[in-house]
Amino acid sequence: MSQIILASTSxxxxxxxxxxxxxxACVAPGTDEYALPDEAPTGTAIRLAESKACSIAKRYPEAVVIGADQVADLEGKPINKPVSHDRAVAQLLLQxxxxxxxxxxxxxxxxDSSGELRWKSCINTTDVHFKDLNESQIQAYLxxxxxYxxxxxxxxxxxxxxxxxxxKTTDPTSLVGLPLIDLCKLLRHFKIDVI
Incomplete structure (x- = not known):
């Protein structure tokens, strides 16, 4: 079986x-994670996942490299990682x-051994309907x-x-950031069966 690398430190x-x-093994991809102007959230997620996988695959010939990315969107606008408490409060109030x-x-x-790079990708979208939240609930949760x-x-x-x-989702692991059902399907294209 080929070496498997997860292009992530998450x-x-x-x-x-x-x-x-x-x-x-896990290898940091070093990919700049940003959306291009007028890029749809799904396009950003696919582009970044492919960039992560392909950049590591070029450094580790013949390894099977998994790249992943998640972009959240509210009414077409991306929602990033909050990083701070105040931003998390603002995000949850907005959502x-x-x-x-x-x-x-x-x-x-x-x-492959001839230097040809091949890849496959897919995207899984999960719909999350937030409850009506008040600030005290948000503060208690955070x-x-x-x-962050x-x-x-x-x-x-x-x-x-x-x-x-x-x-609403077709893959319960998708919301955590890497849809395992889809991963198993894609791995089969690279001759890796999980079971």
């Missing part, structure tokens, strides 16, 4: 891929009572989980689930 993505019982779409893209790339490194200012795998009215 502890969340590492934890997700670990669930598949695959032996893999209160609204539908936010989380676009999770994955790409797998491999450079004090409990401090999700998470798009949308929540951790769905923890108490963040209590912020939602409903979630």
């Amino acid at each position: 502890k969340y993505r590492r934890s997700l891929v670990s669930r598949l019982n695959l032996k893999f 209160s009572g609204k539908l936010v779409k989380f676009h999770s893209a994955i790409a797998i790339a491999q450079m 004090a409990a989980e401090k999700p 490194d998470c798009a949308g200012s929540f951790k769905v795998e923890g108490l963040g689930i209590s912020l939602f009215e409903a979630v």
